[in-house]
Amino acid sequence: MKSKKDESMKLTFLIPPVLDNKNPAERTAGCTRVVYLAPNIYELTVVALLEKEGFDDIHYRDFVYKRESREVFSDFLKNDASDIYYIWAVNLSIENDLLALELIRKNNPKAYVIFMGPGPTYFTFKCLLSDKEIVVRGEPELTVLELTKAIADGADWTSIIGISYLEEGKVKHNPSRPLMKELDDLPFPARHFIQDRRYFNPKLKIGPYTTMVTSRNCPFHCIYCVPSSLTFAREIEYQKEHGKKPFISFRSIESIEAEVEQISKEGYKAIGFMDDNFIWNEKRTGDICRIMKKYGIVWGCQARVDAITEEIAQMLGESGCRYVDLGVESFNDEILAFIKKGITSKQIYTAIGWLKQYHVPVKLNILIGSSPLETKETLRHTLREAKALKVDQVMFNIVSPFPGTEFYAMAKENGWLETKEYVPTDVQRESILRYPSLSSRDMERILFYNNVSYFLSPHFVITQLKRFSNWSEFTHALKALKIKLFG
Known part of the structure; x- marks a missing residue:
């Protein structure tokens, strides 16, 4: 060598x-x-x-x-x-x-x-x-x-x-390596290796697009959760030795601004923040919103509904935020409690109301089969509520028992798996779970029905068409929708 x-x-x-x-x-x-x-x-x-x-x-x-x-x-x-x-x-x-x-x-x-x-x-x-x-x-x-x-x-x-x-x-x-304490010590991602690639996020409707991270980890305990791939690797390794989730690491506002400035100079027009939870408090959120407004880059993020205040919604709306991904999973309070989501359906409605008031596009993430309490009726109720809220997008997925999650251990212990061990599946169309009240085939049929019912609804089609500014944006989004519906 x-x-x-x-x-x-x-x-x-x-x-x-x-x-x-x-x-x-x-x-x-x-x-x-x-x-x-x-x-x-x-x-x-x-x-x-x-x-x-x-x-x-x-x-x-x-x-x-x-x-x-x-x-x-x-x-x-x-x-x-x-x-x-x-x-x-x-x-x-x-x-x-x-x-x-x-x-x-x-x-x-x-x-x-x-x-x-x-x-x-x-x-x-x-x-x-x-x-x-x-x-x-x-x-x-x-x-x-x-x-x-x-x-x-x-x-x-x-x-x-x-x-x-x-x-x-x-x-x-070999023994585990201690986690980094200073994320600011890391260089910014080497985006110059991919400058010839025109990535496009249909939720942001403009390109070129890149991604960015300002923190690592999330302190919450949703039983099914597979966070971003770096955080998941971090959690799996840390839990082996410590039996709990790792501490949260934050980058400084100065480091965040320096990277946004570099991204702007490299010609990017949009950023999708990949933080498992982007919104922590009003001050930090406000500081980042001011940075995004200063450089004129449109952006989106992931957040919990219980972190959204009216003040934060206003900051997002005034700083070019084109979407907030909300993990709501269900509108049934018993199911939310079972999966340890730590939120209520009332908080979901309140957060969405504030975001819509300040014209921040909302995307809901909903899980089919996240609990054995799930039935065809609870799923019909969730679809009705998702459509009635008239948000910008809804993403339906079937829950998957990913190894390394609490849900995986529960699925094995209770016999919810259709296979002896975990099998990698496409959560956008396949299930390897079965409950007394729902079969895997039931979940797959409901997923397909929900997708067709929602994505081909007049509200969704009209809302999306209004947001496109050119043919290229439309064709990118159409390709993504085709993959979502039909693979």
């Missing part, structure tokens, strides 16, 4: 193509299949850190963006001589990424393959087929940097904390 001291290491970050004949996994949110593409800023932050530390032969190869085939991927590997490949994997991508690993090994058996993300953090053993695979568990940045430096210098890397690897055919788990 070459050393930095004499010859530059070739480092390649891969997003493998679809190899398992399924819709590609969304690797930033981590819990769905792709509806519209978004840049993986978690991976690009690792790229930026390596670049900052002097690695100058870094490549970023995304085979999903251009829908490239297995043959194109194989040809690439045949002609590539990377020393290290990096793959950010989520639960839904693991099987596909293992197929990619087979092709890497066929063409480049001497290269290291470093896996990161929640998938490898939980399914560590699956990713270790030889002594050339290494799993970086949990928060990846500092571990990947230390590991890459050691490999580049020909040094022993087997004692580095935060990794797992094979030792004499057995999986060796």
Whole structure:
């Protein structure tokens, strides 16, 4: 293996193509299949850190963006001589990424393959087929940097904390790495590696679009929750040792403004904030709103309904906020209590009322089958309420028992799984759950009916058509809707 001291290491970050004949996994949110593409800023932050530390032969190869085939991927590997490949994997991508690993090994058996993300953090053993695979568990940045430096210098890397690897055919788990306390120490994501890609978020209706994060983690305890892929990896690893969720980390307002300024200079017109919970208090929210208004970038975020005040709704409305994603899941208070959502249906109506008052577009996220208390009638009630509220968008998904969540343990214990173990499914059309009052087929039929009933309703169609300013925006949104409804 070459050393930095004499010859530059070739480092390649891969997003493998679809190899398992399924819709590609969304690797930033981590819990769905792709509806519209978004840049993986978690991976690009690792790229930026390596670049900052002097690695100058870094490549970023995304085979999903251009829908490239297995043959194109194989040809690439045949002609590539990377020393290290990096793959950010989520639960839904693991099987596909293992197929990619087979092709890497066929063409480049001497290269290291470093896996990161929640998938490898939980399914560590699956990713270790030889002594050339290494799993970086949990928060990846500092571990990947230390590991890459050691490999580049020909040094022993087997004692580095935060990794797992094979030792004499057995999986060796080194101790966990402590979580970062200062997120401001990290460089901004290396967006210059993807400047040729015109990402578009139909909720923002303008491009080019990028994503950004101002905090890590969420203190709440929704039983089903799969947070953003970085947070999920962080949670899975931290809970192994501490038995609880990790602390929340925040970036400073100064760091946030500096990144927004850089994003603006790079020509981006829209930002989707990927924080698991964006709104914490009025002061922080107000500071960020002023930044967004200053640079004239439209944006959207995710928030809890109990965090929305009238003052915050007004700030959002005056600063170019084009959507707020609200995780409401159900309008039934018993179900909300069972899933430990920590909100009431009254709070849902109040938050939506304030946001609509200040002309902030609202998107509701609703889960089908989130509790064994769910029935066909509770689901009919939820659909009626969602339509009656006349918000801008509603996203219906079937709950999935993702390994690493409390809901997964409950599903196994109570026999709600239709399979012996978790099977990756597309939550936008498939169920592997069954309850006494609802079968998996019931949930799939209700999901399809809800989607067609809502997305083809006159209110939704007219509302969306009014918001488009050109044909390109309309066609992007139409493609996303087609994927949502029909795959």
